[in-house]
Structures are given as C-alpha cells and as structure tokens.
Amino acid sequence: MSKAASTRTTPRLAAASPAVSPADARALVSSLTPLLHDWLPRQRWFAGKGRQITGFVPVTVTELLPMNAGGPWLLHLLVRVEQRGASGPPPSIPSSSTPAPAAASAGDCYQLLLGIRETLPPYLASALIGHVAEGPLAGLTAYEGLHDPRLAELLLERLGSAGAQGPLRFDRAGPVPVGLTGRLLGAEQSNSSLVYGDAFILKILRRVFPGPHPDLELPLALAAEGCERVPAPVAWFEAGDPSGSGESLTLGVLQPYLRGSQDGWQLALAALADGRDFTLEARALGRATAEVHTALADALPTVTLGRSQTAQLASQMADRLDLAAQAVPSLRPYVSGLRTAFAALAGLDEAGRGRPAQRVHGDLHLGQALRTPDGRWSLIDFEGEPARPLAERRRPQPPVRDVAGMLRSFDYAARSHEPWRPDWAERCRAAYCEGYAAASGVDPRAEPELLRAYETDKAVYEVLYEARHRPDWLPVPMAAIRRLAGEV
Structure with a gap:
C-alpha cells in the first residue's frame, strides 16, 4: 500500500493479498471500535438495539480497494458484535483471530463496507462515521462506503467478474454492465440497497448467517423454473463460513431493477x-x-x-x-x-x-x-x-x-x-x-x-x-x- 497524499504513511496491510491478516484485522477493528459503538446502533438495519455492545471481533477484513494517493480506501468487514442480553442461539461464525470452537459464544455477524479517506468531501458529509483517533487508522476518516459513487461503481465492476478476492467469492448468471452510477436507497430497514442507473438493484445483506440465503436461493430456483414473477439474480457475492462448516454466507444479490414500478x-x-x-x-x-x-x-x-x-x-x-x-x-x-x-x-x-x-x-x-x-x-x-x-x-x-x-x-x-x-x-x-x-x-x-x-x-x-x-x-x-x- 502506498503513502497517502499527506506526509503520514497509511497502514500497510496484506501487501500480497486483499485479505487482511488476523493481526492487522484486530488492529483495524480496535481502531474503529469507538466509532462503531456510536454509529452502529443508529443504523436501521442493526438488530441489537437496546442491548449493550461489549465488543467487536473481526471475522474477515478485505481490501476491496487499497488506498492510493489521495483516493478512497474500501474495506469490506464481517464483524461479530458481542452484546449483553443476546437473545436466541448465536450464528456459528467464529472470528478470524480465534479457533473454531469459540463460535459457541459468538454474537450477531454484520457486513460493513467502510470508506476510508484523509478528508471527507462535502457531498459525503451525511455518510460520516467518524474520525479515527488512534491505531493504524489514526488521523483518517471512516464513512459508509455505499454512499460514495466511486466505491459503489467499484462494487458493481467487481460483481461483473466471477472469482475470488480474499475470502470473498463473486459469481454471476449473466453480463453486468459497467459505468452505471449507484444510488443508495433510504427506505429499507433490515438491509441496504443500491440502484444502478435504474437498471439493477444490489441488495447488501447486513446481518449474515451461514447457509443458503432465501433471497438468493429462491429467486435462483424460480428462474430455473422459468417463473417471471420474480426478478432473476444477475450476480451475487458470498464468503465461506470461517468455522469450516462448508456453508456460505450470502452477502449481496444483484437483480434487475423494475423501472417505473x-x-x-x-x-x-x-x-x-x-x-x-x-x-x-x-x-x-x-x-x-x-x-x-x-x-x-x-x-x-x-x-x-x-x-x-x-x-x-x-x-x-x-x-x-x-x-x-x-x-x-x-x-x-x-x-x-x-x-x-x-x-x-x-x-x-x-x-x-x-x-x-x-x-x-x-x-x-x-x-x-x-x-x-x-x-x-x-x-x-x-x-x-x-x-x-x-x-x-x-x-x-x-x-x-x-x-x-x-x-x-x-x-x-x-x-x-x-x-x-x-x-x-x-x-x-x-x-x-x-x-x-x-x-x-x-x-x-x-x-x-x-x-x-x-x-x-x-x-x-x-x-x-x-x-x-x-x-x-x-x-x-x-x-x-x-x-x-x-x-x-
């Protein structure tokens, strides 16, 4: 990773791979913890409202876009949120820094796509998460990356090419055009969605679980049956379950956007x-x-x-x-x-x-x-x-x-x-x-x-x-x- 535009050197992480090492992942999440404590409970899709957050444990951290001179950095995080008074059995997702048996005490796992910049331009002011005070991200600004048109376009480009990027796997059932501007919808509660040029909609699943997700599984099955009542998935991305169960964690599904509906x-x-x-x-x-x-x-x-x-x-x-x-x-x-x-x-x-x-x-x-x-x-x-x-x-x-x-x-x-x-x-x-x-x-x-x-x-x-x-x-x-x- 290169130096940022300032004289300060940005964190150098996983130079040979987009997957951040467990040690660097711990340091990154620790650096973000004070900001996430305040920001996460205010998100409409956060399911743990009303329960005290006791910690954030990284599951995986992936650089979807490494930081370059003056440009944004896009980090994909799966983070386990530990809380007091958690209800129901936890999902079987261990952290990247603990052995698989520790999954029994896991909390809910959330998907975050964080933009990191030295300074936030005015048009992204509403996406601000906060300014990092210490750790490897000290002096940088963290924000909700889905608000950033450049990062949203990068995500669409990545969906257009099947393959792996660190622990993430991208797949597609058809061509995905590039160059479409993405806008984040504000109406959803349990997930987040980006609309690209009134042609496609990408649902980002926020609270993730191991196993086939119905929002991908059922539309794929219906498409195979020729049912046209449900938009057929065009592309999707997943992560493997770090517990070694062999199951996947569905992270996002791209489907046609029904314009004018x-x-x-x-x-x-x-x-x-x-x-x-x-x-x-x-x-x-x-x-x-x-x-x-x-x-x-x-x-x-x-x-x-x-x-x-x-x-x-x-x-x-x-x-x-x-x-x-x-x-x-x-x-x-x-x-x-x-x-x-x-x-x-x-x-x-x-x-x-x-x-x-x-x-x-x-x-x-x-x-x-x-x-x-x-x-x-x-x-x-x-x-x-x-x-x-x-x-x-x-x-x-x-x-x-x-x-x-x-x-x-x-x-x-x-x-x-x-x-x-x-x-x-x-x-x-x-x-x-x-x-x-x-x-x-x-x-x-x-x-x-x-x-x-x-x-x-x-x-x-x-x-x-x-x-x-x-x-x-x-x-x-x-x-x-x-x-x-x-x-x-």
Missing part, C-alpha cells in the same frame, strides 16, 4: 385516498402469488405435515401468543379467544390426512409486491422475517402463511385511512383469494381453521412489533385481534 402498499393507499376500488389489482396479485407458489413447489422439495407436525405448529403459535401477552398487556384479555384458533389447527389432522408444505416467501405483504407500468405484478424480498433464525425461514410451510400475510396487509392499508374502510379491505381480501384459487386450483378459504390460525399468528406478531417500535399503530393489529378472538 410501484409497490402494492403505495398503490393501495392511493386507491383509498381517491375512493377507488382495488379488487382488480388484488385479484391479479392473488394470481401472481399462486404462480410463484406453484413454481416453488415444482423447483424445490415439498413435504407432507402429519398430525404431530401440525400440532407442533399450533403449539409454537400458542407459545408466541403467551410471550407476546407477557410483553403487551392490552393483548391479555383476548388470549383465551385467540387460543381457540390454534386449538382448531392442532385438531385439523386428527384423521391422519396430512397437508402439503413447501418453500414460501415467508414475509409477504403489499410492500413486497411491485406492479410495473404495464400492470404486471412481481414479488420481491424473499428473505422471510429477518428476526427469525435462517433455518426456520428455510423450512417448508403451508402456502397459506403467505396468503395470511397479504390478507393482513390489506387490513393494514384500510386501517391507515381515515375513515377506516373495513368494506374495502374485505373486498380486497376476497378478490385476492379468488385470484389465488383461479391460478392454483386451491382456495385458501376452503380451510378456514388453517387460515384463521395463520392470520392470528401474524396479528400477534404485529401487536408485539407495533408495541415495541410504533405504539401509535398498535390499534391496527388490535382491531384484528378482537375480530380473530371472536369479540366482534
């Missing part, structure tokens, strides 16, 4: 504001959902849930209800009525009939559906509910789970409008199910016990989420809770 949530709110019916759109969206489900069932293994598996599903739903009621007192009066939905689900397969389960979207709602200017619906964001373990998100499930999520979304849209339009929501819900049935041959309403159980489980999740993050929205799922509990 609008998401279903925006369209539904606009229809409500204009007093327009939305049933034609809802029916078409039901057909699109069914087509995706059919293609997933053809592309990936399916299973049959027997009596014990169905009873276990019901038990897990009941457990989630109990935990939510402990956290949200306003839910407690309805627990008894809501439990009847899960009891009915547990009794569905007493005759030993069983029911099919397959890979599904896992977090389907109006915001995950895009309608292009020609009126065609597509589904996006197949990662499932980010708060749930990756293994759980990859399990086959009854397709009605996705249906229930979309039905709840119609209710949310109607409730967000003043005055509340329950009739609008009911017409949309019916039209969506009709469209689904026309395309699949299976009407989700044919098994009301199954649909009610999944809709109840979703509403309970919404109550817990709104109570924690958006208390003003709590009346929206609570209205559904009263209905599902048989109160109205």
Whole structure:
C-alpha cells in the first residue's frame, strides 16, 4: 500500500493479498471500535438495539480497494458484535483471530463496507462515521462506503467478474454492465440497497448467517423454473463460513431493477385516498402469488405435515401468543379467544390426512409486491422475517402463511385511512383469494381453521412489533385481534 497524499504513511496491510491478516484485522477493528459503538446502533438495519455492545471481533477484513494517493480506501468487514442480553442461539461464525470452537459464544455477524479517506468531501458529509483517533487508522476518516459513487461503481465492476478476492467469492448468471452510477436507497430497514442507473438493484445483506440465503436461493430456483414473477439474480457475492462448516454466507444479490414500478402498499393507499376500488389489482396479485407458489413447489422439495407436525405448529403459535401477552398487556384479555384458533389447527389432522408444505416467501405483504407500468405484478424480498433464525425461514410451510400475510396487509392499508374502510379491505381480501384459487386450483378459504390460525399468528406478531417500535399503530393489529378472538 502506498503513502497517502499527506506526509503520514497509511497502514500497510496484506501487501500480497486483499485479505487482511488476523493481526492487522484486530488492529483495524480496535481502531474503529469507538466509532462503531456510536454509529452502529443508529443504523436501521442493526438488530441489537437496546442491548449493550461489549465488543467487536473481526471475522474477515478485505481490501476491496487499497488506498492510493489521495483516493478512497474500501474495506469490506464481517464483524461479530458481542452484546449483553443476546437473545436466541448465536450464528456459528467464529472470528478470524480465534479457533473454531469459540463460535459457541459468538454474537450477531454484520457486513460493513467502510470508506476510508484523509478528508471527507462535502457531498459525503451525511455518510460520516467518524474520525479515527488512534491505531493504524489514526488521523483518517471512516464513512459508509455505499454512499460514495466511486466505491459503489467499484462494487458493481467487481460483481461483473466471477472469482475470488480474499475470502470473498463473486459469481454471476449473466453480463453486468459497467459505468452505471449507484444510488443508495433510504427506505429499507433490515438491509441496504443500491440502484444502478435504474437498471439493477444490489441488495447488501447486513446481518449474515451461514447457509443458503432465501433471497438468493429462491429467486435462483424460480428462474430455473422459468417463473417471471420474480426478478432473476444477475450476480451475487458470498464468503465461506470461517468455522469450516462448508456453508456460505450470502452477502449481496444483484437483480434487475423494475423501472417505473410501484409497490402494492403505495398503490393501495392511493386507491383509498381517491375512493377507488382495488379488487382488480388484488385479484391479479392473488394470481401472481399462486404462480410463484406453484413454481416453488415444482423447483424445490415439498413435504407432507402429519398430525404431530401440525400440532407442533399450533403449539409454537400458542407459545408466541403467551410471550407476546407477557410483553403487551392490552393483548391479555383476548388470549383465551385467540387460543381457540390454534386449538382448531392442532385438531385439523386428527384423521391422519396430512397437508402439503413447501418453500414460501415467508414475509409477504403489499410492500413486497411491485406492479410495473404495464400492470404486471412481481414479488420481491424473499428473505422471510429477518428476526427469525435462517433455518426456520428455510423450512417448508403451508402456502397459506403467505396468503395470511397479504390478507393482513390489506387490513393494514384500510386501517391507515381515515375513515377506516373495513368494506374495502374485505373486498380486497376476497378478490385476492379468488385470484389465488383461479391460478392454483386451491382456495385458501376452503380451510378456514388453517387460515384463521395463520392470520392470528401474524396479528400477534404485529401487536408485539407495533408495541415495541410504533405504539401509535398498535390499534391496527388490535382491531384484528378482537375480530380473530371472536369479540366482534
């Protein structure tokens, strides 16, 4: 690595390889630790809010762009964030400086792409992480590299050529044009996305886990089946699991950007504001959902849930209800009525009939559906509910789970409008199910016990989420809770 434009020598790291050595990685992360302590909890995609950060441990550090005279330096980091009160089992990702058995005490692993400069130009002021005070980066400025057009363009160029760069592996399914300007979207919460020239969108996964990631796995499978309802991945990059498990950590996926499209949530709110019916759109969206489900069932293994598996599903739903009621007192009066939905689900397969389960979207709602200017619906964001373990998100499930999520979304849209339009929501819900049935041959309403159980489980999740993050929205799922509990 060369000297910077100043008289001070910049850190010399891994001269023969973009992969930074464990000793240099420790020194770099130690140098950044005071800044990350302050910056990371403020990011929308950071899942550990409210828990004390006790340390940062490097997993891998890679120089995607070494520092040259006067230019930026792009560092790719996988960093384990250790916290007090961590909930749930940790991902099996050891640090680059500890042996594999230490993975049992690991915290969440996050992907960071940091720009490093001597001084930050004014147009990058909003990307500032901080000025490094000590260590190998002392005197330099760290910032969110995805805001930097030069670094964003470099990332696209790297995706265009398959191969390895240190511990990172780049792959592609088609040509990737160069020279496209990237802009960072600001709307996402659990990840970050760059749009390149209105032609491609690159999703950067922030909290990473070993194992096939649904946001790459499912679109690839659908593309192989010829399903055009989901944008097919053009390129992606991964890292090997340092624990030696043989699994990969999916880090980013590049897909076509559906120029001029609008998401279903925006369209539904606009229809409500204009007093327009939305049933034609809802029916078409039901057909699109069914087509995706059919293609997933053809592309990936399916299973049959027997009596014990169905009873276990019901038990897990009941457990989630109990935990939510402990956290949200306003839910407690309805627990008894809501439990009847899960009891009915547990009794569905007493005759030993069983029911099919397959890979599904896992977090389907109006915001995950895009309608292009020609009126065609597509589904996006197949990662499932980010708060749930990756293994759980990859399990086959009854397709009605996705249906229930979309039905709840119609209710949310109607409730967000003043005055509340329950009739609008009911017409949309019916039209969506009709469209689904026309395309699949299976009407989700044919098994009301199954649909009610999944809709109840979703509403309970919404109550817990709104109570924690958006208390003003709590009346929206609570209205559904009263209905599902048989109160109205």
